[in-house]
Amino acid sequence: MTLTIGALRAEPGRKTRGCLPADIGTTTVDVPLILVCGSRPGPRVVITGGVHGGEFIGVDAATRLAGLLEPDEVAGQVVICPVANPPAVYGGRLNISPLDGVNINRVFPGDKDGGPTDRMAAWLFEHLVDGADAYVDLHSGGIDQRLLDFVGYRRTSDDELSAKIRAMAHAVGYERVIFGTSPDGGNSHAAANRRGIPSILVETGQLGDRDPATVSRLLDGLYRLLHHLGVIEAPQHLAPVAVRPRDWIWTGEVESPAAGLWHPDAVTGDEVTEGQTIGRIIDPADGAGLKVSAVSTGTIIYNMNGLTVRPGTHLAAIATPHD
Ligand SMILES: [Zn+2]
Structure with missing residues:
Protein backbone atom coordinates (compact mmCIF):
# COMPACT_ATOMS: atom_id res chain seq x y z
CA MET A 1 0.00 0.00 0.00
CA THR A 2 1.25 3.47 -0.85
CA LEU A 3 2.35 5.51 2.15
CA THR A 4 1.08 9.09 1.94
CA ILE A 5 1.55 11.84 4.51
CA GLY A 6 0.59 15.33 3.36
CA ALA A 7 2.32 15.94 0.02
CA LEU A 8 4.89 13.16 0.62
CA ARG A 9 4.32 9.74 -0.97
CA ALA A 10 6.26 6.50 -0.99
CA GLU A 11 5.13 3.61 -3.18
CA PRO A 12 5.73 0.04 -1.98
CA GLY A 13 9.45 -0.71 -2.17
CA ARG A 14 10.44 2.98 -2.09
CA LYS A 15 11.91 5.45 0.38
CA THR A 16 10.96 9.14 0.22
CA ARG A 17 12.78 11.91 2.08
CA GLY A 18 11.46 15.44 2.40
CA CYS A 19 9.81 18.07 4.58
CA LEU A 20 6.23 18.99 5.29
CA PRO A 21 5.22 22.49 6.37
CA ALA A 22 3.42 22.75 9.70
CA ASP A 23 1.46 25.95 10.27
CA ILE A 24 1.70 26.57 14.00
CA GLY A 25 -0.02 29.95 14.04
CA THR A 26 2.74 32.49 14.53
CA THR A 27 5.01 30.79 12.00
CA THR A 28 5.30 27.81 9.66
CA VAL A 29 8.02 25.24 10.31
CA ASP A 30 9.45 22.53 8.05
CA VAL A 31 9.19 19.09 9.58
CA PRO A 32 11.67 16.58 8.11
CA LEU A 33 10.17 13.17 7.30
CA ILE A 34 11.48 9.94 5.89
CA LEU A 35 8.88 7.47 4.64
CA VAL A 36 10.07 3.91 4.15
CA CYS A 37 7.37 1.90 2.41
CA GLY A 38 8.20 -1.79 2.57
CA SER A 39 7.68 -4.14 -0.31
CA ARG A 40 5.70 -6.51 1.95
CA PRO A 41 2.70 -5.76 4.19
CA GLY A 42 3.14 -5.16 7.90
CA PRO A 43 2.55 -2.57 10.61
CA ARG A 44 3.14 1.16 10.36
CA VAL A 45 5.76 2.22 12.89
CA VAL A 46 6.30 5.90 13.66
CA ILE A 47 9.55 7.10 15.25
CA THR A 48 10.11 10.66 16.47
CA GLY A 49 13.31 12.33 17.72
CA GLY A 50 13.83 15.96 18.62
CA VAL A 51 10.64 16.48 20.58
CA HIS A 52 12.93 18.37 22.98
CA GLY A 53 15.90 20.62 22.22
CA GLY A 54 19.33 19.65 23.50
CA GLU A 55 18.65 15.91 23.25
CA PHE A 56 20.85 14.92 20.34
CA ILE A 57 21.07 11.12 20.49
CA GLY A 58 17.53 10.47 19.24
CA VAL A 59 17.88 13.04 16.44
CA ASP A 60 21.10 11.41 15.24
CA ALA A 61 19.89 7.81 15.64
CA ALA A 62 16.61 8.54 13.80
CA THR A 63 18.55 10.20 10.95
CA ARG A 64 20.97 7.27 10.72
CA LEU A 65 18.14 4.75 10.78
CA ALA A 66 16.43 6.68 7.97
CA GLY A 67 19.58 6.30 5.88
CA LEU A 68 20.11 2.62 6.73
CA LEU A 69 16.61 1.17 6.33
CA GLU A 70 16.05 -0.30 2.87
CA PRO A 71 12.44 -0.72 1.70
CA ASP A 72 13.12 -4.25 0.43
CA GLU A 73 14.06 -5.39 3.93
CA VAL A 74 10.97 -3.78 5.49
CA ALA A 75 7.59 -5.40 6.03
CA GLY A 76 5.08 -2.61 6.57
CA GLN A 77 5.90 1.07 6.78
CA VAL A 78 8.35 3.07 8.86
CA VAL A 79 7.81 6.80 9.28
CA ILE A 80 10.81 8.61 10.76
CA CYS A 81 10.68 12.20 11.99
CA PRO A 82 14.15 13.08 13.33
CA VAL A 83 13.23 16.66 14.35
CA ALA A 84 9.65 16.62 15.58
CA ASN A 85 9.74 20.03 17.25
CA PRO A 86 11.95 22.28 15.06
CA PRO A 87 11.49 25.49 17.12
CA ALA A 88 12.81 23.82 20.30
CA VAL A 89 15.53 21.83 18.53
CA TYR A 90 16.98 24.63 16.41
CA GLY A 91 16.07 27.60 18.58
CA GLY A 92 17.40 26.44 21.91
CA ARG A 93 18.92 23.71 23.99
CA LEU A 94 16.03 23.25 26.39
CA ASN A 95 12.89 21.18 26.67
CA ILE A 96 10.74 24.25 26.15
CA SER A 97 10.02 26.03 22.89
CA PRO A 98 11.53 29.52 22.52
CA LEU A 99 8.26 30.54 20.82
CA ASP A 100 6.07 30.26 23.89
CA GLY A 101 7.99 28.64 26.74
CA VAL A 102 5.87 25.46 26.55
CA ASN A 103 7.25 21.93 27.02
CA ILE A 104 5.58 20.06 24.14
CA ASN A 105 5.88 16.78 26.01
CA ARG A 106 3.36 18.03 28.55
CA VAL A 107 0.66 19.04 26.05
CA PHE A 108 0.20 16.04 23.71
CA PRO A 109 -2.08 15.35 21.84
CA GLY A 110 -2.08 19.13 21.47
CA ASP A 111 -4.68 21.64 20.37
CA LYS A 112 -4.82 22.93 16.80
CA ASP A 113 -6.47 26.15 17.98
CA GLY A 114 -3.93 26.72 20.77
CA GLY A 115 -0.52 28.42 20.94
CA PRO A 116 2.44 27.43 18.72
CA THR A 117 3.56 24.43 20.79
CA ASP A 118 0.01 23.10 21.22
CA ARG A 119 -0.43 23.37 17.46
CA MET A 120 2.91 21.63 16.85
CA ALA A 121 1.76 18.75 19.07
CA ALA A 122 -1.60 18.55 17.30
CA TRP A 123 0.15 18.54 13.89
CA LEU A 124 2.38 15.61 14.95
CA PHE A 125 -0.60 13.61 16.18
CA GLU A 126 -2.75 14.35 13.16
CA HIS A 127 -0.05 13.63 10.55
CA LEU A 128 2.08 10.95 12.21
CA VAL A 129 0.94 9.38 15.46
CA ASP A 130 -2.75 8.84 14.71
CA GLY A 131 -1.92 6.62 11.74
CA ALA A 132 0.57 4.44 13.66
CA ASP A 133 0.28 0.80 14.69
CA ALA A 134 3.21 1.43 17.04
CA TYR A 135 4.91 4.65 18.09
CA VAL A 136 8.35 5.29 19.61
CA ASP A 137 9.54 8.65 20.94
CA LEU A 138 13.31 9.13 21.39
CA HIS A 139 14.65 11.31 24.21
CA SER A 140 17.88 11.81 26.18
CA GLY A 141 18.99 13.35 29.40
CA GLY A 142 19.17 17.08 28.66
CA ILE A 143 22.30 19.21 28.64
CA ASP A 144 22.16 19.66 32.40
CA GLN A 145 20.74 16.24 33.26
CA ARG A 146 22.49 13.03 34.31
CA LEU A 147 20.45 10.03 33.26
CA LEU A 148 20.61 6.23 33.18
CA ASP A 149 19.30 4.80 29.88
CA PHE A 150 15.76 3.52 30.23
CA VAL A 151 12.60 2.69 28.33
CA GLY A 152 9.44 4.30 29.68
CA TYR A 153 5.91 3.03 29.29
CA ARG A 154 2.49 3.36 30.87
CA ARG A 155 0.03 0.81 32.10
CA THR A 156 -3.48 1.35 30.77
CA SER A 157 -6.88 -0.04 31.74
CA ASP A 158 -6.79 -2.20 28.58
CA ASP A 159 -4.82 -5.34 29.51
CA GLU A 160 -4.21 -6.40 25.92
CA LEU A 161 -2.85 -2.97 24.98
CA SER A 162 -0.71 -2.86 28.15
CA ALA A 163 0.80 -6.25 27.30
CA LYS A 164 1.69 -5.06 23.79
CA ILE A 165 3.27 -1.89 25.17
CA ARG A 166 5.27 -3.81 27.76
CA ALA A 167 6.52 -6.27 25.14
CA MET A 168 7.68 -3.36 22.95
CA ALA A 169 9.42 -1.76 25.92
CA HIS A 170 11.27 -4.98 26.74
CA ALA A 171 12.19 -5.59 23.09
CA VAL A 172 14.45 -2.51 23.05
CA GLY A 173 16.84 -4.48 25.26
CA TYR A 174 17.69 -1.84 27.85
CA GLU A 175 18.17 -3.01 31.41
CA ARG A 176 15.65 -0.58 32.93
CA VAL A 177 12.07 -0.62 31.69
CA ILE A 178 10.21 1.84 33.89
CA PHE A 179 6.45 2.08 33.92
CA GLY A 180 3.96 4.60 35.19
CA THR A 181 0.71 3.29 36.60
CA SER A 182 -1.64 5.41 34.47
CA PRO A 183 -1.72 6.74 30.89
CA ASP A 184 -2.55 10.26 32.10
CA GLY A 185 -0.59 13.37 31.17
CA GLY A 186 0.69 15.19 28.11
CA ASN A 187 3.67 12.95 27.28
CA SER A 188 3.62 11.78 23.68
CA HIS A 189 3.57 8.07 24.52
CA ALA A 190 0.88 8.48 27.18
CA ALA A 191 -1.37 10.47 24.82
CA ALA A 192 -0.85 7.85 22.10
CA ASN A 193 -1.66 5.04 24.55
CA ARG A 194 -4.96 6.79 25.37
CA ARG A 195 -5.83 6.51 21.67
CA GLY A 196 -5.11 2.80 21.72
CA ILE A 197 -1.73 3.11 19.95
CA PRO A 198 1.01 1.01 21.60
CA SER A 199 3.72 3.51 22.37
CA ILE A 200 6.94 3.84 24.36
CA LEU A 201 9.56 6.42 25.30
CA VAL A 202 13.26 5.58 24.92
CA GLU A 203 15.77 7.66 26.89
CA THR A 204 19.42 7.30 25.84
CA GLY A 205 22.45 9.33 26.86
CA GLN A 206 22.86 12.39 29.04
CA LEU A 207 24.46 15.84 29.40
CA GLY A 208 24.10 16.79 25.74
CA ASP A 209 25.97 13.64 24.68
CA ARG A 210 26.39 13.13 20.92
CA ASP A 211 28.91 10.30 21.19
CA PRO A 212 28.63 7.84 18.26
CA ALA A 213 28.81 4.90 20.69
CA THR A 214 25.70 6.18 22.47
CA VAL A 215 23.92 6.65 19.14
CA SER A 216 24.83 3.05 18.22
CA ARG A 217 23.38 1.82 21.50
CA LEU A 218 20.05 3.41 20.58
CA LEU A 219 20.22 2.18 16.95
CA ASP A 220 20.74 -1.37 18.22
CA GLY A 221 17.66 -0.96 20.40
CA LEU A 222 15.59 0.38 17.49
CA TYR A 223 16.56 -2.56 15.29
CA ARG A 224 15.60 -4.99 18.06
CA LEU A 225 12.25 -3.19 18.39
CA LEU A 226 11.58 -3.22 14.62
CA HIS A 227 12.42 -6.92 14.60
CA HIS A 228 10.02 -7.52 17.50
CA LEU A 229 7.28 -5.67 15.59
CA GLY A 230 7.84 -7.86 12.53
CA VAL A 231 9.15 -4.99 10.39
CA ILE A 232 12.66 -6.32 9.75
CA GLU A 233 14.18 -9.77 9.70
CA ALA A 234 17.74 -8.61 9.02
CA PRO A 235 19.70 -10.64 11.60
CA GLN A 236 22.86 -8.79 10.52
CA HIS A 237 21.49 -5.67 12.22
CA LEU A 238 20.56 -7.37 15.48
CA ALA A 239 23.08 -6.94 18.28
CA PRO A 240 22.67 -9.44 21.12
CA VAL A 241 21.14 -8.12 24.33
CA ALA A 242 23.81 -8.01 27.02
CA VAL A 243 21.42 -7.42 29.88
CA ARG A 244 18.10 -8.80 31.03
CA PRO A 245 15.42 -6.10 30.74
CA ARG A 246 13.64 -5.68 34.03
CA ASP A 247 10.46 -3.84 35.02
CA TRP A 248 10.87 -0.87 37.31
CA ILE A 249 8.23 1.45 38.72
CA TRP A 250 8.50 5.21 39.29
ZN1 LIG B 1 13.14 14.83 26.30
Whole structure:
Protein backbone atom coordinates (compact mmCIF):
# COMPACT_ATOMS: atom_id res chain seq x y z
CA MET A 1 0.00 0.00 0.00
CA THR A 2 1.25 3.47 -0.85
CA LEU A 3 2.35 5.51 2.15
CA THR A 4 1.08 9.09 1.94
CA ILE A 5 1.55 11.84 4.51
CA GLY A 6 0.59 15.33 3.36
CA ALA A 7 2.32 15.94 0.02
CA LEU A 8 4.89 13.16 0.62
CA ARG A 9 4.32 9.74 -0.97
CA ALA A 10 6.26 6.50 -0.99
CA GLU A 11 5.13 3.61 -3.18
CA PRO A 12 5.73 0.04 -1.98
CA GLY A 13 9.45 -0.71 -2.17
CA ARG A 14 10.44 2.98 -2.09
CA LYS A 15 11.91 5.45 0.38
CA THR A 16 10.96 9.14 0.22
CA ARG A 17 12.78 11.91 2.08
CA GLY A 18 11.46 15.44 2.40
CA CYS A 19 9.81 18.07 4.58
CA LEU A 20 6.23 18.99 5.29
CA PRO A 21 5.22 22.49 6.37
CA ALA A 22 3.42 22.75 9.70
CA ASP A 23 1.46 25.95 10.27
CA ILE A 24 1.70 26.57 14.00
CA GLY A 25 -0.02 29.95 14.04
CA THR A 26 2.74 32.49 14.53
CA THR A 27 5.01 30.79 12.00
CA THR A 28 5.30 27.81 9.66
CA VAL A 29 8.02 25.24 10.31
CA ASP A 30 9.45 22.53 8.05
CA VAL A 31 9.19 19.09 9.58
CA PRO A 32 11.67 16.58 8.11
CA LEU A 33 10.17 13.17 7.30
CA ILE A 34 11.48 9.94 5.89
CA LEU A 35 8.88 7.47 4.64
CA VAL A 36 10.07 3.91 4.15
CA CYS A 37 7.37 1.90 2.41
CA GLY A 38 8.20 -1.79 2.57
CA SER A 39 7.68 -4.14 -0.31
CA ARG A 40 5.70 -6.51 1.95
CA PRO A 41 2.70 -5.76 4.19
CA GLY A 42 3.14 -5.16 7.90
CA PRO A 43 2.55 -2.57 10.61
CA ARG A 44 3.14 1.16 10.36
CA VAL A 45 5.76 2.22 12.89
CA VAL A 46 6.30 5.90 13.66
CA ILE A 47 9.55 7.10 15.25
CA THR A 48 10.11 10.66 16.47
CA GLY A 49 13.31 12.33 17.72
CA GLY A 50 13.83 15.96 18.62
CA VAL A 51 10.64 16.48 20.58
CA HIS A 52 12.93 18.37 22.98
CA GLY A 53 15.90 20.62 22.22
CA GLY A 54 19.33 19.65 23.50
CA GLU A 55 18.65 15.91 23.25
CA PHE A 56 20.85 14.92 20.34
CA ILE A 57 21.07 11.12 20.49
CA GLY A 58 17.53 10.47 19.24
CA VAL A 59 17.88 13.04 16.44
CA ASP A 60 21.10 11.41 15.24
CA ALA A 61 19.89 7.81 15.64
CA ALA A 62 16.61 8.54 13.80
CA THR A 63 18.55 10.20 10.95
CA ARG A 64 20.97 7.27 10.72
CA LEU A 65 18.14 4.75 10.78
CA ALA A 66 16.43 6.68 7.97
CA GLY A 67 19.58 6.30 5.88
CA LEU A 68 20.11 2.62 6.73
CA LEU A 69 16.61 1.17 6.33
CA GLU A 70 16.05 -0.30 2.87
CA PRO A 71 12.44 -0.72 1.70
CA ASP A 72 13.12 -4.25 0.43
CA GLU A 73 14.06 -5.39 3.93
CA VAL A 74 10.97 -3.78 5.49
CA ALA A 75 7.59 -5.40 6.03
CA GLY A 76 5.08 -2.61 6.57
CA GLN A 77 5.90 1.07 6.78
CA VAL A 78 8.35 3.07 8.86
CA VAL A 79 7.81 6.80 9.28
CA ILE A 80 10.81 8.61 10.76
CA CYS A 81 10.68 12.20 11.99
CA PRO A 82 14.15 13.08 13.33
CA VAL A 83 13.23 16.66 14.35
CA ALA A 84 9.65 16.62 15.58
CA ASN A 85 9.74 20.03 17.25
CA PRO A 86 11.95 22.28 15.06
CA PRO A 87 11.49 25.49 17.12
CA ALA A 88 12.81 23.82 20.30
CA VAL A 89 15.53 21.83 18.53
CA TYR A 90 16.98 24.63 16.41
CA GLY A 91 16.07 27.60 18.58
CA GLY A 92 17.40 26.44 21.91
CA ARG A 93 18.92 23.71 23.99
CA LEU A 94 16.03 23.25 26.39
CA ASN A 95 12.89 21.18 26.67
CA ILE A 96 10.74 24.25 26.15
CA SER A 97 10.02 26.03 22.89
CA PRO A 98 11.53 29.52 22.52
CA LEU A 99 8.26 30.54 20.82
CA ASP A 100 6.07 30.26 23.89
CA GLY A 101 7.99 28.64 26.74
CA VAL A 102 5.87 25.46 26.55
CA ASN A 103 7.25 21.93 27.02
CA ILE A 104 5.58 20.06 24.14
CA ASN A 105 5.88 16.78 26.01
CA ARG A 106 3.36 18.03 28.55
CA VAL A 107 0.66 19.04 26.05
CA PHE A 108 0.20 16.04 23.71
CA PRO A 109 -2.08 15.35 21.84
CA GLY A 110 -2.08 19.13 21.47
CA ASP A 111 -4.68 21.64 20.37
CA LYS A 112 -4.82 22.93 16.80
CA ASP A 113 -6.47 26.15 17.98
CA GLY A 114 -3.93 26.72 20.77
CA GLY A 115 -0.52 28.42 20.94
CA PRO A 116 2.44 27.43 18.72
CA THR A 117 3.56 24.43 20.79
CA ASP A 118 0.01 23.10 21.22
CA ARG A 119 -0.43 23.37 17.46
CA MET A 120 2.91 21.63 16.85
CA ALA A 121 1.76 18.75 19.07
CA ALA A 122 -1.60 18.55 17.30
CA TRP A 123 0.15 18.54 13.89
CA LEU A 124 2.38 15.61 14.95
CA PHE A 125 -0.60 13.61 16.18
CA GLU A 126 -2.75 14.35 13.16
CA HIS A 127 -0.05 13.63 10.55
CA LEU A 128 2.08 10.95 12.21
CA VAL A 129 0.94 9.38 15.46
CA ASP A 130 -2.75 8.84 14.71
CA GLY A 131 -1.92 6.62 11.74
CA ALA A 132 0.57 4.44 13.66
CA ASP A 133 0.28 0.80 14.69
CA ALA A 134 3.21 1.43 17.04
CA TYR A 135 4.91 4.65 18.09
CA VAL A 136 8.35 5.29 19.61
CA ASP A 137 9.54 8.65 20.94
CA LEU A 138 13.31 9.13 21.39
CA HIS A 139 14.65 11.31 24.21
CA SER A 140 17.88 11.81 26.18
CA GLY A 141 18.99 13.35 29.40
CA GLY A 142 19.17 17.08 28.66
CA ILE A 143 22.30 19.21 28.64
CA ASP A 144 22.16 19.66 32.40
CA GLN A 145 20.74 16.24 33.26
CA ARG A 146 22.49 13.03 34.31
CA LEU A 147 20.45 10.03 33.26
CA LEU A 148 20.61 6.23 33.18
CA ASP A 149 19.30 4.80 29.88
CA PHE A 150 15.76 3.52 30.23
CA VAL A 151 12.60 2.69 28.33
CA GLY A 152 9.44 4.30 29.68
CA TYR A 153 5.91 3.03 29.29
CA ARG A 154 2.49 3.36 30.87
CA ARG A 155 0.03 0.81 32.10
CA THR A 156 -3.48 1.35 30.77
CA SER A 157 -6.88 -0.04 31.74
CA ASP A 158 -6.79 -2.20 28.58
CA ASP A 159 -4.82 -5.34 29.51
CA GLU A 160 -4.21 -6.40 25.92
CA LEU A 161 -2.85 -2.97 24.98
CA SER A 162 -0.71 -2.86 28.15
CA ALA A 163 0.80 -6.25 27.30
CA LYS A 164 1.69 -5.06 23.79
CA ILE A 165 3.27 -1.89 25.17
CA ARG A 166 5.27 -3.81 27.76
CA ALA A 167 6.52 -6.27 25.14
CA MET A 168 7.68 -3.36 22.95
CA ALA A 169 9.42 -1.76 25.92
CA HIS A 170 11.27 -4.98 26.74
CA ALA A 171 12.19 -5.59 23.09
CA VAL A 172 14.45 -2.51 23.05
CA GLY A 173 16.84 -4.48 25.26
CA TYR A 174 17.69 -1.84 27.85
CA GLU A 175 18.17 -3.01 31.41
CA ARG A 176 15.65 -0.58 32.93
CA VAL A 177 12.07 -0.62 31.69
CA ILE A 178 10.21 1.84 33.89
CA PHE A 179 6.45 2.08 33.92
CA GLY A 180 3.96 4.60 35.19
CA THR A 181 0.71 3.29 36.60
CA SER A 182 -1.64 5.41 34.47
CA PRO A 183 -1.72 6.74 30.89
CA ASP A 184 -2.55 10.26 32.10
CA GLY A 185 -0.59 13.37 31.17
CA GLY A 186 0.69 15.19 28.11
CA ASN A 187 3.67 12.95 27.28
CA SER A 188 3.62 11.78 23.68
CA HIS A 189 3.57 8.07 24.52
CA ALA A 190 0.88 8.48 27.18
CA ALA A 191 -1.37 10.47 24.82
CA ALA A 192 -0.85 7.85 22.10
CA ASN A 193 -1.66 5.04 24.55
CA ARG A 194 -4.96 6.79 25.37
CA ARG A 195 -5.83 6.51 21.67
CA GLY A 196 -5.11 2.80 21.72
CA ILE A 197 -1.73 3.11 19.95
CA PRO A 198 1.01 1.01 21.60
CA SER A 199 3.72 3.51 22.37
CA ILE A 200 6.94 3.84 24.36
CA LEU A 201 9.56 6.42 25.30
CA VAL A 202 13.26 5.58 24.92
CA GLU A 203 15.77 7.66 26.89
CA THR A 204 19.42 7.30 25.84
CA GLY A 205 22.45 9.33 26.86
CA GLN A 206 22.86 12.39 29.04
CA LEU A 207 24.46 15.84 29.40
CA GLY A 208 24.10 16.79 25.74
CA ASP A 209 25.97 13.64 24.68
CA ARG A 210 26.39 13.13 20.92
CA ASP A 211 28.91 10.30 21.19
CA PRO A 212 28.63 7.84 18.26
CA ALA A 213 28.81 4.90 20.69
CA THR A 214 25.70 6.18 22.47
CA VAL A 215 23.92 6.65 19.14
CA SER A 216 24.83 3.05 18.22
CA ARG A 217 23.38 1.82 21.50
CA LEU A 218 20.05 3.41 20.58
CA LEU A 219 20.22 2.18 16.95
CA ASP A 220 20.74 -1.37 18.22
CA GLY A 221 17.66 -0.96 20.40
CA LEU A 222 15.59 0.38 17.49
CA TYR A 223 16.56 -2.56 15.29
CA ARG A 224 15.60 -4.99 18.06
CA LEU A 225 12.25 -3.19 18.39
CA LEU A 226 11.58 -3.22 14.62
CA HIS A 227 12.42 -6.92 14.60
CA HIS A 228 10.02 -7.52 17.50
CA LEU A 229 7.28 -5.67 15.59
CA GLY A 230 7.84 -7.86 12.53
CA VAL A 231 9.15 -4.99 10.39
CA ILE A 232 12.66 -6.32 9.75
CA GLU A 233 14.18 -9.77 9.70
CA ALA A 234 17.74 -8.61 9.02
CA PRO A 235 19.70 -10.64 11.60
CA GLN A 236 22.86 -8.79 10.52
CA HIS A 237 21.49 -5.67 12.22
CA LEU A 238 20.56 -7.37 15.48
CA ALA A 239 23.08 -6.94 18.28
CA PRO A 240 22.67 -9.44 21.12
CA VAL A 241 21.14 -8.12 24.33
CA ALA A 242 23.81 -8.01 27.02
CA VAL A 243 21.42 -7.42 29.88
CA ARG A 244 18.10 -8.80 31.03
CA PRO A 245 15.42 -6.10 30.74
CA ARG A 246 13.64 -5.68 34.03
CA ASP A 247 10.46 -3.84 35.02
CA TRP A 248 10.87 -0.87 37.31
CA ILE A 249 8.23 1.45 38.72
CA TRP A 250 8.50 5.21 39.29
CA THR A 251 8.26 5.96 43.00
CA GLY A 252 8.73 9.72 43.13
CA GLU A 253 10.03 12.94 41.66
CA VAL A 254 11.81 15.63 43.66
CA GLU A 255 11.23 19.25 42.68
CA SER A 256 13.18 22.28 43.80
CA PRO A 257 11.36 24.18 46.56
CA ALA A 258 13.10 27.46 45.71
CA ALA A 259 15.32 29.34 43.29
CA GLY A 260 19.00 29.03 44.07
CA LEU A 261 22.12 26.94 43.65
CA TRP A 262 21.68 23.17 43.65
CA HIS A 263 24.32 21.14 45.47
CA PRO A 264 23.39 17.45 45.26
CA ASP A 265 24.72 14.88 47.75
CA ALA A 266 23.13 11.97 45.90
CA VAL A 267 23.27 11.68 42.12
CA THR A 268 22.03 9.50 39.27
CA GLY A 269 22.66 5.81 39.97
CA ASP A 270 22.68 6.26 43.77
CA GLU A 271 20.21 4.39 45.94
CA VAL A 272 18.32 6.62 48.35
CA THR A 273 15.75 6.12 51.07
CA GLU A 274 12.66 8.21 51.68
CA GLY A 275 13.48 11.24 53.84
CA GLN A 276 17.22 11.05 53.14
CA THR A 277 18.86 14.41 52.40
CA ILE A 278 19.89 14.31 48.73
CA GLY A 279 21.18 17.86 48.48
CA ARG A 280 20.75 21.51 49.35
CA ILE A 281 19.54 24.64 47.58
CA ILE A 282 21.87 27.52 48.51
CA ASP A 283 20.52 31.07 48.46
CA PRO A 284 23.23 33.11 46.68
CA ALA A 285 22.26 36.24 48.66
CA ASP A 286 22.89 34.99 52.18
CA GLY A 287 24.51 31.59 51.64
CA ALA A 288 21.76 29.86 53.60
CA GLY A 289 21.00 26.26 52.60
CA LEU A 290 17.63 24.58 52.23
CA LYS A 291 17.69 20.80 52.64
CA VAL A 292 16.15 18.68 49.89
CA SER A 293 14.95 15.18 50.83
CA ALA A 294 14.14 12.08 48.81
CA VAL A 295 10.35 11.72 48.50
CA SER A 296 10.63 7.95 48.08
CA THR A 297 13.00 5.00 48.26
CA GLY A 298 14.76 3.71 45.15
CA THR A 299 17.48 4.50 42.61
CA ILE A 300 17.93 7.97 41.14
CA ILE A 301 17.30 7.47 37.42
CA TYR A 302 17.94 11.06 36.42
CA ASN A 303 19.01 14.15 38.28
CA MET A 304 19.81 17.79 37.74
CA ASN A 305 23.48 18.39 37.07
CA GLY A 306 23.11 22.14 36.59
CA LEU A 307 23.90 24.57 39.38
CA THR A 308 21.09 27.08 39.00
CA VAL A 309 17.50 25.97 39.53
CA ARG A 310 14.13 27.58 40.06
CA PRO A 311 11.03 26.51 41.99
CA GLY A 312 9.66 23.34 40.40
CA THR A 313 12.86 22.32 38.59
CA HIS A 314 13.10 18.53 38.59
CA LEU A 315 16.06 17.69 40.80
CA ALA A 316 15.73 13.89 40.81
CA ALA A 317 13.43 11.10 39.63
CA ILE A 318 13.40 7.87 41.61
CA ALA A 319 12.38 4.34 40.56
CA THR A 320 12.68 0.87 42.00
CA PRO A 321 12.66 -2.65 40.50
CA HIS A 322 9.19 -4.19 40.30
CA ASP A 323 9.33 -7.82 39.11
ZN1 LIG B 1 13.14 14.83 26.30
